[in-house]
Amino acid sequence: MTAKELIQSEPELWHEATHHRFLDGVREGTLPPEVFDRWLAQDYLFGVALTRAEARYLAGAPREDLALLASGVQAMVAELDWFEHKAAERQIDLGAALHPAARVYIDYLYALCDRPYSVQLTALWALERAYLEAWRGASPGAQAFREFVEHWTSDAFAAYVAALEAVTSRVLGQSGDAEHEAFRQVARHERAFWEMAFESVDA
């Protein structure tokens, strides 16, 4: 099974992971700024955890994939800097409490640290691919959100996702039950992560 076939095998889950009224609101300009800001703070906290998880997956990766994962870690740290910069501009508190949807997603990524590399990479690719696809669907974005949409649909990011996709197709090989389950888990967490933006932390 290839990475692409994984997506094709779960059309509904994938659609839900990559389409949401949050993204429609970004595209149409109808999303309340405070909803976007709340989501951004949670996405930052998720990003910190993803950086750690990716570094941990790297530790057990085959030699041929080390450079790709190191470039991913490097890009994530640059991304965190960018988030901090944008948060300062928008006066967002990045010390916000972790929303339950973000917490369970983060715990899932860390729980994968002791799973096979093929499962880790499937999850990593799926979440990055979902992010890219979701933001492409919001493109070009209303003026208020355009720089974010452009940033998250950049050619560099797309190239990274394509490289992860090639690795995922390679490691999927003949097996795939655990990897398929990881794909489904990520898709569900992605859906819940969009949904979260419309709930407050203490909801």
Place this chain on the structure above:
Amino acid sequence: MTAQALWQRNRDLADACLNHPFVQGIASGQLARASFQVYVAQDAYFLEAFARAYGLALAKSPDRAGIVVFKDLLVGVFEELALHRSYAERWGISLEPEPLASTRAYTDFLLRTASLEPVGHTAAAMTPCLRLYAWLGQQLAPKLDPESPYAEWVKTYSSPDLEALAARLEALLDRYRGEPARLAELYRRAMELELAFFEAVWESA
């Protein structure tokens, strides 16, 4: 015990590395090509383990300071590997060697520490490599024969960039700390393994 104190405590081993014929031969250019080829291949194996250990340390970093330093160290490994690849192409060296026993001893020590011990202890096991190479580069630079075929090695390790990176890792060690006796033990062990690495490469060529 601070990173500075740990370094001072292990100056005997640092001096032994500096005075080792392998290291002196790099500066003078008199080192046999075969020795350097073994070194480059073994070091490539070693750097791969370092990349993995940096990943483990980053995952355990409790704050942004640690994440950023370990990320920079991780990225630095690939810059160093690029230098090794340029040597490998020039001199026909395979960068996928069988590790020597001393190389394996060092990588296993590093990965075991990074896997099982707190991040401060991991920093104590990692710091000697950075600090030693920065110091060796700085000691050798004034004596370097510019015609040495290994001049690039000395220039790389005497660069202000490496000194800055070593200092940042030392600052992390001082920030995270750990059980003092264990920190001293890990630091000493890494220094011993550094010397053993030069010795093994020297003897195997």
